[in-house]
Amino acid sequence: MTAEGGRPPLAETHGLTKSYGGHAALDAVDLQVAEGSVYGLVGPNGSGKTTLLSILAGLRRPTSGTMRLGVARGAMALLPDTPEFEPWLTAFEVVDLARALVNPSIPRERVTDVLVEAGLRDAIDRRAGGFSRGMLQRLGVASTLVGDPALMLMDEPCSALDPMGRREVLDLVASQRGRRTVIFSSHILSDVQEVCDTVGILQRGAMRFQGPLQDLLTGNRTPGMLVRVRDSAEEVARSLATEPWVTSAVAIAVGEVRVGVRSTDEAERELPGALARAGARLVSVRPEEASLEQVFLEMTR
Amino acid sequence: MSLWRLEWLRLRRTWRGVGLLAVFVFFGLLGPLTARYIQEIIERFGGTEGVQVTFPPPVPADGMIQYLSNAQQIGLLAVIGVAAGALSFDATADIAIFLRTRVSSTARLVLTRTAVYAAAAVVAFVAGAAVAWYETWALIGLVPADRFLIGTLFGALYYVFVVAMVALAAGLVRGSLGTMVLAFAFVVVPQVTVGLVSTARPWLPGHLSSALAPLAQGTAEAGDFVRATVLTLAVIALALMAAIRLLDRREV
Incomplete structure (x- = not known):
């Protein structure tokens, strides 16, 4: 073995x-x-x-x-x-x-x-x-x-x-x-x-x-994207939360939104359009790097 | 550094070895003095108005008897206390882990410590006895050397038995205090129960602890202690085997 x-x-x-x-x-x-x-x-x-x-x-x-x-x-x-x-x-x-x-x-x-x-x-x-x-x-x-x-x-x-x-x-x-x-x-x-x-x-x-x-x-964590915008993060989060492929959207800092998604692949295809519909002035988008702590908390919660 | 050196350092640096030696040598000095001057001591400090207490003139055996009576009480407690402090292998779990995960067998650990502390007890008892013998000779008179040596040998074996009982107690309980109490019970309870039966008394290890007294008096011969010697050796062997087995099976 x-x-x-x-x-x-x-x-x-x-x-x-x-x-x-x-x-x-x-x-x-x-x-x-x-x-x-x-x-x-x-x-x-x-x-x-x-x-x-x-x-x-x-x-x-x-x-x-x-x-x-x-x-x-x-x-x-x-x-x-x-x-x-x-x-x-x-x-x-x-x-x-x-x-x-x-x-x-x-x-x-x-x-x-x-x-x-x-x-x-x-x-x-x-x-x-x-x-x-x-x-x-x-x-x-x-x-x-x-x-x-x-x-x-x-x-x-x-x-x-x-x-x-x-x-x-x-x-x-x-x-x-x-x-x-x-x-x-x-x-x-x-x-x-x-x-x-x-x-x-x-x-x-x-x-x-x-x-x-x-x-x-x-493999064990809900995928997520970190979005930075020039506008109000709360408004962008509210708009993104209405998208069917978004599992959660939370303003985590000034101009920063964490978007939980069903899959990274889906997010990469859908996110630009959703941001455009929200009228957001985009600064950057990147996949969220999972930390052991986050995964651990999700697994043991 | 070997386990032998570890135990030697423990004896030296924790002052346990010196403490043990001091207790027995102190009683070795005190015993013959008390035997020689008991009349004067009573007259000066313990006299009751109008009452005259008269002691027979001291004989050499009295010096050894006085030493033994103290050694059998305070000395015994000191041996049990010092040995329990060292033989309670698992009293502090993290110190136990250090040794248990490194020694090849529990037997090595148990036998080394028991041997070192038995040796320390024997050295302390013999040193005290030697001081008592010399002082008795100087103050009262000579106890024949051959009788002194044989009696001391039996007494030394008794203290090996005491340390083996401490090892057995350490296999049954973890803490030093519990080990002390249990070891004391192992040593004393047979003496005050079975020892009351006159036919059983010559078999008991406790019979060896005072062998020096009747040998010095000339009221007993070495052969009178053979039965107790054989039984004591057997008990020591069994106690150590049981201690090894118990400590081997204990979880830390």
Whole structure:
């Protein structure tokens, strides 16, 4: 079996269910993560993202269903959303411990390298007990990278980072594409849209969508056009709303109208005439670029 | 850094190791002093008007008995507290995740920590006993070295048993406090229930904790503690196997 893009799946689950009492935290989830991909796992709070990652990492057992991993447990690393370490260990000792436990043959010099890569150059010999949440997150990233895992499970890795730290982690995640497989959970959808090539949307424990990000953006959203006019946007919106191929027309800013349409093709043919009938002085027309956030909200509403 | 070094650093940097040693050495110093000067202490601080309390002259075994009576109470609590703090593997989930997703087996984690904390308890108990023995010799008289060494060995095995009970308790509950309470129950309840039956008492691990006293007095021989030693070793092995299995199956 192959995952997206014909690549073999490195991690896959079939009918994976996890119940706590009568509540299904995961409900028959079929996950397919292609080798070398950066897979974005998105969903509202409580949708089952952390549970799914925990099961993949071997920290929890599924109630039913099957799971297949194409890597040994030692070649997989999990970065929890709020990583914590023994407060009396220095950053170097934390990462060195991770190195020694995962693969002692990795040279010790690698410890300093990954700490620098994670932005902790100045805190290498400081104890983790004095670290801010952002620094702990960076330390978590460093202790994940040091073992050179084939599969990285990252649970909300940017949640505690400042904008610069977030940028660095996103660049780091994006740079892993092709080198290793990353499953990246986040509720910051712009981050997922930026770094992931494949997306899975979880809602109340069920997988609502799984596939290439582009398919999601183009195939699951009501198409729309953004129209800029010199006249009153409200009047133009009212006029366009009467057209049969228009599903919605809303003035979203001064001189700007968002026109929801049945199809982009229909809009491209009909919109110039409709604008002319409305007497609008046209500035520009362009198809609306769908964002993951918009698609996500439409799917999970 | 190995798991052994991690535990050594935990003992050193959290002051748990020093604390444990200090408790036993303190009682090692205090025990013989109390035994030697009990008459003077009572006369000066505890005397009741018109009542004369007379103690028999102290004998060397009294120094060791005083040390053991303190070690069996405060020392036991200190060992359980220190070991529970380290052996409660999953008390903080995110720290547990760091280790659990990296160690090759739960057994490695459990056995390393148990070994280090058992060793710390043994070192602390033996150090306190050695201080008590030396001071007893200086103040009262000599406890024969062979009897002291055998008694100390039995006492050391008892503290390995105590740490194994902490590991078992940590497999049953997550929090440090719960682990402490449960471990204390595992150690004490058999002693105050089954231990009341005179024929059962020589089998119990608790019988080893005070072995040094009758050995120093000359009222018991090493052979009197063989049954308790065998049972204690078996209980330690079973407790560790159960702890590994429980911690292996626990979800984080």
